[in-house]
C-alpha cells in the first residue's frame with residue numbers, strides 16, 4: 029500500500045469512515061503524498077494523456093480563440109489570462125505562440141497560472157521561460173489579479189473531489205470509505221441518511237454532487253459577471269445531469285480501483301456540465317454550450333490547420349492527421365464526443381468563437 033494509503037488506514041483503524049469526497053481530496057491533494065503534489069502524471073510515461081499533449085493544434089486554436097474573445101471584450105489592456113491546472117504548460121505555450129498574430133493582444137496580456145503542484149509548476153516555468161509574456165503563479169484562483177479576464181481550463185474540473193449518494197431502502201446515504209475486516213479499503217454507506225435529498229430513484233442508484241466544483245464555478249462566474257471576461261472549460265463529462273457512479277482511476281493508462289494505492293493513481297469523475305452551468309448562471313454569467321469538443325475544434329478550424337501543418341512538413345502529415353482525428357473523432361478511444369467545451373462569460377460579450385450558431389444552410 030502507498031504511504032498515503034497507510035496513513036489513511038491508521039486514521040480509519042478505529043472503525044471510522046471518510047466520505048468519498050475527502051478520500052478523493054486526500055488522494056489527489058494531500059500536501060505531502062497527494063497524487064498531483066509528487067509527480068508529472070502526463071504523457072506515455074505517466075498515467076494519462078491530455079489534448080494539449082496530443083497536438084500543438086489544440087493550444088494554438090485556443091490561443092486564437094482567446095485573441096478573438098479579447099477583441100469582443102473591447103480590447104482591455106491589461107487583460108488577465110488565467111489558466112487553471114496548466115499541467116506541463118503546453119497549452120499556454122502553444123496558445124501564446126499562436127497569439128503572436130494579434131500583437132496588440134500579446135502586448136496587453138498578463139498571464140497567471142493557478143497550480144497547486146510544485147513539480148508541475150516547475151515544468152510550466154521551464155516550458156514558458158522563452159514565451160515572452162509576463163507570467164505569475166498562484167496556488168488558488170482567488171489569488172489571481174483582478175480585472176477583465178480570459179480563463180482557460182482543460183481537464184481541471186474533473187480533478188475536483190465529488191460527493192456520492194446512494195439510494196438504499198428508500199433513503200439516500202452518502203458513500204464513504206471504510207476498512208473491511210481484512211484491513212482493506214471498501215466503499216460503504218454513511219450510518220445516517222440524508223434528510224434533504226428526496227429525489228425518487230431505483231434501489232442502488234448513485235448521484236454525484238461536485239460541491240467543490242459548484243462553489244468554484246459560482247465564484248469564477250461572479251467574478252466574470254462583475255469584472256468582465258470569459259472562461260473556457262474543456263473536460264470529459266455529460267451535458268445532461270443523470271444518475272451513476274463515474275468515479276474512476278488510471279494508473280499507467282490502465283483503469284484501476286479508485287481505492288487502490290491512494291496518491292499513486294489519478295482519480296477523476298465525469299464533469300456534470302449541466303450542474304456547472306446552473307452554478308454559473310446563478311452567479312450572473314451567461315453560459316455557452318456545452319458542445320462536443322470535436323464540434324468546437326472544427327468550428328475553430330482544426331481541419332484547415334492540420335492540412336496547413338501537413339503541407340509544411342509532409343513527413344509528419346499522417347501523424348498530424350492522426351492527432352487531429354483523436355481530438356475531434358467521435359468513435360471509441362477518440363475525444364471528440366466524450367469531451368465537451370463550455371464557455372462562461374459576462375453577459376455583455378457575444379457568443380465566443382465555436383459557440384456561435386452555425387449559419388443556416390442555403391436552401
Ligand code: SAH
Nearest residue numbers: 064078113114115142143144145182183187
Ligand atoms: N490542463 C493540463 C493538465 C490537466 S491535469 C492539460 O490539459 O494537460 C490537472 C491539472 O490541474 C494539473 O496541473 C493539476 O496539478 C491541477 N490541479 C488539480 N487540482 C487543482 C486545484 N485544486 N487547484 C489548482 N490546480 C489543480
